[in-house]
Amino acid sequence: xxxxxxxxxxxxxxxxxxxxxxxxxxxxxxxxxxxxxxxxxxxxxxxxxxxxxxxxxxxxxxxxxxxxxxxxxxxxxxxxxxxxxxxxxxxxxxxxxxxxxxxxxxxxxxxxxxxxxxxxxxxxxxxxxxxxxxxxxxxxxxxxxxxxxxxxxxxxxxxxxxxxxxxxxxxxxxxxxxxxxxxxxxxxxxxxxxxxxxxxxxxxxxxxxxxxxxxxxxxxxxxxxxxxxxxxxxxxxxxxxxxxxxxxxxxxxxxxxxxxxxxxxxxxxxxxxxxxxxxxxxxxxxxxxxxxxx
Amino acid sequence: xxxxxxxxxxxxxxxxxxxxxxxxxxxxxxxxxxxxxxxxxxxxxxxxxxxxxxxxxxxxxxxxxxxxxxxxxxxxxxxxxx
Numbered sequence: 001x002x003x004x005x006x007x008x009x010x011x012x013x014x015x016x017x018x019x020x021x022x023x024x025x026x027x028x029x030x031x032x033x034x035x036x037x038x039x040x041x042x043x044x045x046x047x048x049x050x051x052x053x054x055x056x057x058x059x060x061x062x063x064x065x066x067x068x069x070x071x072x073x074x075x076x077x078x079x080x081x082x083x084x085x086x087x088x089x090x091x092x093x094x095x096x097x098x099x100x101x102x103x104x105x106x107x108x109x110x111x112x113x114x115x116x117x118x119x120x121x122x123x124x125x126x127x128x129x130x131x132x133x134x135x136x137x138x139x140x141x142x143x144x145x146x147x148x149x150x151x152x153x154x155x156x157x158x159x160x161x162x163x164x165x166x167x168x169x170x171x172x173x174x175x176x177x178x179x180x181x182x183x184x185x186x187x188x189x190x191x192x193x194x195x196x197x198x199x200x201x202x203x204x205x206x207x208x209x210x211x212x213x214x215x216x217x218x219x220x221x222x223x224x225x226x227x228x229x230x231x232x233x234x235x236x237x238x239x240x241x242x243x244x245x246x247x248x249x250x251x252x253x254x255x256x257x258x259x260x261x262x263x264x265x266x267x268x269x270x271x272x273x274x275x276x277x278x279x280x281x282x283x284x285x286x287x288x289x290x291x292x293x294x
Numbered sequence: 295x296x297x298x299x300x301x302x303x304x305x306x307x308x309x310x311x312x313x314x315x316x317x318x319x320x321x322x323x324x325x326x327x328x329x330x331x332x333x334x335x336x337x338x339x340x341x342x343x344x345x346x347x348x349x350x351x352x353x354x355x356x357x358x359x360x361x362x363x364x365x366x367x368x369x370x371x372x373x374x375x376x
Contacts, residue, residue, distance in 0.1 A: 048302060212335075223337050
């Protein structure tokens with residue numbers, strides 16, 4: 001029989017845990033809302049940028065040489081792993097790290113163990129994990145996830161593009177989590193560089209207008225492509241940020257629920273113990289009274 | 295027909311509304327966009343400013359860092375990264 005006081009103490013501690021998880025859930029909910037708004041604000045810009053690029057692509061005569069799209073034999077792979085800074089969000093970070101490890105293992109197998117691989121963690125959790133591995137890591141961009149801003153994402157994007165053009169990296173993969181809704185995240189790996197050109201997407205041929213192009217199509221494209229890549233990287237970071245808060249919200253909700261269930265059981269135990277104590281007391285009194293009468 | 299302008303950055307929309315004149319710092323030289331300008335796509339200087347005039351108001355200045363301007367049927371869109 002559990003002691004009355006012990007049960008009372010446990011109930012107290014479960015209640016305070018529940019309060020914390022409930023508060024964390026609410027904090028995540030509001031952070032999630034903010035993260036979602038910044039994704040939405042990205043939309044008009046993205047739409048317009050893609051439209052301009054499409055339009056230019058259509059007016060281009062033949063293919064142009066894009067240095068950012070050159071396929072080379074991959075001897076040095078860079079993997080950007082976007083994770084969160086903090087834990088308590090279920091399997092979120094573990095899943096992202098798993099996705100990244102799979103890519104790295106595949107690459108090492110393919111290159112017969114000769115290929116170089118650098119991990120660029122964004123977010124402390126990824127850094128903590130890969131620091132223990134024997135891979136090369138570049139920790140300059142760890143803090144990006146804390147308060148995602150386009151400026152910072154752009155810096156990372158530009159650095160990656162420079163390294164690619166200078167032949168340091170032959171391929172750059174980005175591991176991130178796509179935000180579907182607060183409960184569902186998709187863990188994705190995306191080839192950032194070399195850029196994948198999707199050809200044949202000229203559905204809006206009829207509406208084409210003859211623009212004056214200044215300086216010329218090729219040069220405008222050459223300027224727009226890096227902008228587009230920076231944007232896609234920023235998008236990946238924002239998505240991961242929103243997913244993180246979504247994942248934390250769900251896991252904290254679950255924790256609050258579990259605490260409620262635990263509490264139910266404990267209360268039952270507590271009442272049983274209390275009832276037992278009362279019964280014993282009454283029996284003692286009745287027994288004592290009977291002894292006096294007799 | 296009135297001319298409308300949108301200035302978009304990845305983080306927010308800087309301006310949206312009716313304008314009478316827009317001066318942009320094109321890489322091949324700055325130019326001014328007035329009503330019924332021909333369709334054009336032009337890149338912008340890495341460092342420059344967009345000057346706009348709204349009907350009955352004073353000139354407003356927005357600093358831009360590169361980007362692109364598109365004019366189509368009296369609708370101007372400026373895409374820039376901050």
